[in-house]
Amino acid sequence: MKNSYARAFLFLLIFLLPGSLSASEVKEYKLGNGLKVIIVEEHKAPVATFQVWYRVGAKDEPAGKSGISHLLEHMMFKGTPKYGPSVLSKIVQKNGGTDNAHTTKDYTAYFEILPSDRITLPIELEADRMRNLTLGPDETVSERRVVMEERRLRYEDDPQNSLFEEVVAAAYKAHPYQRPVIGWMSEIKSIDKEDLTSYYKTRYSPENAVIIVVGDVNADDMMKHIKSHFEIPSGGMKKSITSDEPEQKGERRITLRREAELPFIIIAYHTPSFPHEDSYALDVLNLVLSGGKSTRLYQSLVYEKKIALGASADYSGFNKDPFLFFFFATAAPGKEVKDVEDALYSEIEKIKTEPPAEREILKAKNQIEAAFIMEQDSIYMQAMKYGLFEMLGDWRLIDKYLEGIRKVTPEDVMRVAKKYLTEDNRTAGILIPTKGQNSK
Amino acid sequence: MKNTKLKFIKSFILFCILQFAICILYGTDVYAVNANRTVLPNGLTVLHSENHNLPIVMVTLIVKAGQVNEPAEKAGLANLTAELLSEGTKTRTSKVISEETDFIGASLDASAGSDYTTITLSVLKKDVNKGFDLCSDILLDPSFPAEEIDRKKDIIKGSLKLREEEPSFLAERAFRKEIFGEHPYGRLVEGSVETIDAIQRDDLIRFHKYYFLPNNSILSVVGDLTQEELIVLLEKYLGGWKPGELLPRVAKKSEGSKTRKVIKIEKDLTQANIMLGNPGIGRDNPDYYAVTVMNYILGGGGFSSRLMQTVREKMGLAYDVHSFFAAYKETGSFQAGVQTKNESANAAIDEILKQIEKMKKEEVSEQELSEAKAYLTGSFPRRLDTNRKISDFLASIEFYNLGLNYDRKYIEYINSVTKEDVLRVAGKYLDPENGVLVVVADQKKAQLKY
Numbered sequence: 001m002k003n004s005y006a007r008a009f010l011f012l013l014i015f016l017l018p019g020s021l022s023a024s025e026v027k028e029y030k031l032g033n034g035l036k037v038i039i040v041e042e043h044k045a046p047v048a049t050f051q052v053w054y055r056v057g058a059k060d061e062p063a064g065k066s067g068i069s070h071l072l073e074h075m076m077f078k079g080t081p082k083y084g085p086s087v088l089s090k091i092v093q094k095n096g097g098t099d100n101a102h103t104t105k106d107y108t109a110y111f112e113i114l115p116s117d118r119i120t121l122p123i124e125l126e127a128d129r130m131r132n133l134t135l136g137p138d139e140t141v142s143e144r145r146v147v148m149e150e151r152r153l154r155y156e157d158d159p160q161n162s163l164f165e166e167v168v169a170a171a172y173k174a175h176p177y178q179r180p181v182i183g184w185m186s187e188i189k190s191i192d193k194e195d196l197t198s199y200y201k202t203r204y205s206p207e208n209a210v211i212i213v214v215g216d217v218n219a220d221d222m223m224k225h226i227k228s229h230f231e232i233p234s235g236g237m238k239k240s241i242t243s244d245e246p247e248q249k250g251e252r253r254i255t256l257r258r259e260a261e262l263p264f265i266i267i268a269y270h271t272p273s274f275p276h277e278d279s280y281a282l283d284v285l286n287l288v289l290s291g292g293k294s295t296r297l298y299q300s301l302v303y304e305k306k307i308a309l310g311a312s313a314d315y316s317g318f319n320k321d322p323f324l325f326f327f328f329a330t331a332a333p334g335k336e337v338k339d340v341e342d343a344l345y346s347e348i349e350k351i352k353t354e355p356p357a358e359r360e361i362l363k364a365k366n367q368i369e370a371a372f373i374m375e376q377d378s379i380y381m382q383a384m385k386y387g388l389f390e391m392l393g394d395w396r397l398i399d400k401y402l403e404g405i406r407k408v409t410p411e412d413v414m415r416v417a418k419k420y421l422t423e424d425n426r427t428a429g430i431l432i433p434t435k436g437q438n439s440k
Numbered sequence: 441m442k443n444t445k446l447k448f449i450k451s452f453i454l455f456c457i458l459q460f461a462i463c464i465l466y467g468t469d470v471y472a473v474n475a476n477r478t479v480l481p482n483g484l485t486v487l488h489s490e491n492h493n494l495p496i497v498m499v500t501l502i503v504k505a506g507q508v509n510e511p512a513e514k515a516g517l518a519n520l521t522a523e524l525l526s527e528g529t530k531t532r533t534s535k536v537i538s539e540e541t542d543f544i545g546a547s548l549d550a551s552a553g554s555d556y557t558t559i560t561l562s563v564l565k566k567d568v569n570k571g572f573d574l575c576s577d578i579l580l581d582p583s584f585p586a587e588e589i590d591r592k593k594d595i596i597k598g599s600l601k602l603r604e605e606e607p608s609f610l611a612e613r614a615f616r617k618e619i620f621g622e623h624p625y626g627r628l629v630e631g632s633v634e635t636i637d638a639i640q641r642d643d644l645i646r647f648h649k650y651y652f653l654p655n656n657s658i659l660s661v662v663g664d665l666t667q668e669e670l671i672v673l674l675e676k677y678l679g680g681w682k683p684g685e686l687l688p689r690v691a692k693k694s695e696g697s698k699t700r701k702v703i704k705i706e707k708d709l710t711q712a713n714i715m716l717g718n719p720g721i722g723r724d725n726p727d728y729y730a731v732t733v734m735n736y737i738l739g740g741g742g743f744s745s746r747l748m749q750t751v752r753e754k755m756g757l758a759y760d761v762h763s764f765f766a767a768y769k770e771t772g773s774f775q776a777g778v779q780t781k782n783e784s785a786n787a788a789i790d791e792i793l794k795q796i797e798k799m800k801k802e803e804v805s806e807q808e809l810s811e812a813k814a815y816l817t818g819s820f821p822r823r824l825d826t827n828r829k830i831s832d833f834l835a836s837i838e839f840y841n842l843g844l845n846y847d848r849k850y851i852e853y854i855n856s857v858t859k860e861d862v863l864r865v866a867g868k869y870l871d872p873e874n875g876v877l878v879v880v881a882d883q884k885k886a887q888l889k890y
Contacts, residue, residue: 044493045825077743085753089743094811096818098742115821145756152711153759153779159605259708261605262598292542294535303534306591309598333598363543370545370564376494377826 034207039219048119048215051111056203067183070103080132116216127229159260167429175245205235214383260433263337268324274317280404281412286315287364355410483655487834495565497663498831505651516631518552525578527588576677607713660835712785717775718875729853730861739763782885
């Protein structure tokens with residue numbers, strides 16, 4: 001309200017496909033209570049998304065209470081004294097919309113997608129649940145059970161996801177990225193109404209949130225609605241917990257033995273996150289290794305050697321703090337996981353000793369740019385991108401990101417591979433099936 | 441070049457039978473996706489919608505051949521054919537195809553389903569020629585190299601083995617088998633190890649030759665492409681696609697479960713994965729819309745559904761509980777599914793059966809009915825809010841013969857459903873007492889009473 005200003009959003013027009021791409025204008029506002037609002041008018045279809053992003057995620061959780069951010073996200077659907085359980089979802093649905101939320105290591109985001117002439121409907125309810133959430137003891141117990149079922153579904157009964165959780169936990173000893181977002185079962189169980197209340201009070205406040213609206217809307221109208229409901233006092237924000245992970249000095253290895261069909265391996269290396277100067281080359285490295293069936297890991301492990309059913313790398317620099325560069329591979333039936341691991345290392349060695357071809361770099365850059373354009377087909381994906389970059393500091397970083405990618409050279413890629421993909425910096429995890437191992 | 445273009449435009453005019461608009465009536469606004477429908481001289485149905493706000497082009501090509509067209513002993517033939525399209529053509533190797541596709545940041549995928557095979561292309565406008573080139577190459581000239589066949593068979597068989605780690609896969613596989621019996625829908629699209637091994641190179645070549653015909657296909661193109669540009673692309677890349685005689689399609693009888701059957705699968709799990717249901721309806725059944733409304737209220741409507749409200753919200757028994765009707769071309773199924781800790785399996789099944797029984801016995805409330813209708817009609821714009829969704833939508837309404845005014849018909853059909861209809865179709869199509877119950881669990885802990 002005091003501070004509102006707007007600025008044109010031009011990077012795509014300038015850098016991507018000059019002349020053929022309509023630039024979306026991003027309007028940015030800030031209310032007196034610190035709440036930031038970003039609105040992008042996108043009139044291609046009569047739909048819009050309204051999203052509230054909170055700068056709070058698993059990394060902010062107190063010790064012994066892993067999963068509290070995610071449980072609180074669930075509780076946000078239990079309503080307030082004014083609007084009871086599931087009322088928001090029901091209103092959205094009967095107006096042809098959908099709503100949901102997700103929690104990550106760094107943030108928690110709530111969204112509604114609606115026909116654009118009804119996009120103002122969730123505004124009052126989102127404002128209401130930012131400060132008036134009902135956190136009743138019975139609802140807490142019931143929703144805790146739901147989340148425990150979710151954990152069983154996603155992790156306990158999924159061997160590959162279980163290994164992922166184990167590898168991340170082994171890779172960190174100090175930083176809270178060690179904990180799974182859903183939380184450890186024993187800790188989910190221990191979260192009570194008081195824990196949730198204090199976490200909610202100190203984290204869910206306007207100055208710790210960003211509203212993102214993308215779609216067939218009029219920004220001025222939207223702002224009128226937003227201002228009339230979100231002029232709520234800022235809360236006693238708690239300072240974020242910060243922690244540096246000490247440098248890893250030696251390989252860590254873990255094994256997981258359980259019922260499974262095929263051996264599976266994950267290798268993780270500590271790497272910096274965006275906007276660290278090496279993050280761009282790491283992004284390109286990721287795609288040189290596994291940006292489609294034509295790239296190195298698939299061609300070598302799956303296609304030529306036929307030792308893996310699937311092999312891929314995964315790096316995303318879009319985290320608040322340094323995270324991991326992963327390699328994943330499932331052994332083909334009858335093949336040894338040791339051979340799969342060695343084949344991964346030999347691909348890693350190759351890129352550490354010889355820079356990739358210019359064409360490989362260009363291919364990776366083309367993929368990143370094409371994905372950027374394709375994503376704009378969906379207002380939801382667009383809003384997610386603005387939100388994500390806001391969580392990292394500022395949506396304008398999107399611009400910086402693409403610039404950084406364009407500058408990456410084959411030598412940069414080789415250099416970051418050499419720097420980060422080292423034996424001392426890695427954590428390797430192997431899933432060993434305890435039943436019917438490698439039998440056809 | 442000019443001449444061929446003109447010639448093609450002429451054929452377009454000759455065969456341009458209908459132009460239609462998908463209008464989504466929403467309050468006072470009308471949202472229209474304008475699309476052209478054309479049948480080319482070679483029999484290919486082309487649907488085209490121009491949308492110039494992003495420099496992208498989305499293509500969906502449906503070939504009317506899928507699982508339903510394959511013999512039981514070669515189950516997985518349609519899937520293997522689709523999987524091999526991009527593994528080598530007369531002029532390109534597998535590696536060249538993926539290299540050219542990846543290089544332009546495009547995606548080109550082929551997959552077989554129960555009723556049809558789909559090839560999708562997503563490409564930037566500036567690379568649309570290359571995209572059509574690749575797409576037509578894998579569609580028209582796959583060479584099915586022997587070495588690639590062996591490699592792909594191993595990967596599919598390996599993936600089937602890997603999927604046995606997923607309790608939901610085990611439940612679904614057993615459920616389909618019981619519901620559809622010998623009908624092709626009762627098998628996995630991938631087939632089984634034995635049937636995959638039985639597929640020969642000649643089978644693939646024949647399947648491709650007999651079914652991948654223009655007069656057996658639908659092409660939908662949406663995005664930053666004018667009609668003139670499309671005509672040039674069609675002429676250049678699909679101009680040589682020759683029609684052929686279609687094999688007669690005989691609908692197969694589904695002789696699935698008629699009596700109650702309980703299948704218990706033992707697995708070392710913390711959760712019981714439960715699936716229950718009965719044979720359902722085909723996509724052309726006139727009750728489809730009443731069933732859609734009924735199922736929304738029962739277990740299709742997310743947090744608004746009765747199953748979610750009771751099993752999750754009241755009882756805290758599960759993260760996910762839902763029901764749905766899978767309506768294929770020839771027949772379909774009704775299924776309800778839930779995952780809950782082994783010890784709660786009986787309680788969750790009891791509650792689902794109770795809710796189904798209630799659906800069959802009592803009329804739904806006026807509010808439930810109106811909210812279901814409001815969602816189903818009001819969510820239409822979201823079903824068409826990206827170029828990819830519009831492209832897939834146009835192709836599928838053509839495949840299911842839903843008519844050029846499906847937009848208005850859909851809204852009319854949904855709005856005309858009454859409480860009596862809901863009760864009637866619940867009584868007619870919900871029959872879990874004589875259906876199938878599959879439970880994948882640690883059976884000792886689950887102690888099923890069923």
